[in-house]
Amino acid sequence: MPTPLHQHISKILNNDPAFSEEISSSFRRLKVKKKTVLLSEGDPCRYIYFVERGCLRLYFTKDNGTQQTTQFALENWWLSDYTAFNAQTTAQFAIETVEQSEVLCIDSQGLEKLFADHPAFEKYFRLVHQRASAAAQNRIRFLYELTREEMYTNFITKYPDFCQRIPQYLLASFLGITPEYLSEIRRKATKPA
C-alpha cells in the first residue's frame, strides 16, 4: 500500500515513482505521543521530518522563558531547523509533537544518498522547498500587513480544520497574542452581526 510519502511524491512529481521501495527503506518511522520533543534547542539537529499523521510545531524559547511557536507542520509537510540541519550544527529551534503523530525521519547523510541515487527525489525536494519559499514570502507579508485579529481571521478561513485540532494556547502563541486576547477575538468573530 502506498504510504503518505509515496502519495505525496507522486502528487508533486505528477508520476508514479518506481523508486518507492528504496526510498521507504531509507526512512525511520516514529510513532510518538503528543507533546514528545523530537529536537531540543542546543542539541545537534540530525533529522528532517515528514509528517505522515499528526502535527509538529517549531518553536524557540524567548528570554523570558516562554515558548514562541513559529511554524506548524501537518500531514505531508516537511520540518526541520533548516539552518542547523543544512550545516549540521546545533539547533536554535525545538520541534515537538502537538498530537499523537507518525513521522518519517532521515539524517543528512541518508538524504544526500537518496538525492545521489534518485534524481527524481532531488526534483521532488526542489519543488517542496520552492513551495516553502512561496509560503514564507506570504507568511512574512502577513506579519507586516495584518493585525493580530486579521491574522486569526485569515488563519481560520484558510485552515478551519486545523484550528479545531490545535490547543488554543498554541494558536495564540503562533499569532503572537495572549490566550485571553485570542478568546476575545474569537468571541467577537462568532458574535452575530
Added chain:
Amino acid sequence: MPTPLHQHISKILNNDPAFSEEISSSFRRLKVKKKTVLLSEGDPCRYIYFVERGCLRLYFTKDNGTQQTTQFALENWWLSDYTAFNAQTTAQFAIETVEQSEVLCIDSQGLEKLFADHPAFEKYFRLVHQRASAAAQNRIRFLYELTREEMYTNFITKYPDFCQRIPQYLLASFLGITPEYLSEIRRKATKPA
C-alpha cells in the same frame, strides 16, 4: 570569463560545472537603471531573476497606498514572487531595482528545460531554496523575537555594507518603522556610551 552565476553554481555545488555555456544561453541579461520596476502587482509573473550586480527589492502596496518592502536581493540572490511564478499567475508583489543593476532572467519554461537537461542545475536550485527556507525560518523568528530597534542592530551587524548602499527610507520600510524613528535609533546607536 565565468559569470557571477557560473561562479555561484560552482561554489554551491562545489564543482566546476561543464554546462556553463548552455546555461548562459538560456538566460536573458538585463542592464537596468535604478528604480526600474521589473514586476508590477497584478501583472503576470513570468520571470525569476538572478542578481549579478546591484540590488532588487520585493514589495507590496498596502491599503493606505504605501509600499511595504519585505525582501532585498543582492548579488548572487534569486528573486521572484514565488507563489505567482510557481503557479504562473498574476503577481501579488512587485519587484524594483534599488540600484543600477545587471540581472539575469529566465521564464518558467526555460527554467524547466534547464532542470530537465541538467540534473546538476536541479541540485543547485534545490540547495538555493533549501538555504532560502533556513533564512525564512530565521527571518520569521526575528519578526516575533526582536524589537524594531534590535532588528536594526541585527541588520547593520550582519549586513554593514548593505546598509550603506540602500536608501534609509527603504531600510525603514523593511524594518516596519517610520524614517524618523529609524533616524532616532541610528542616533542612539552611534552615540558614545
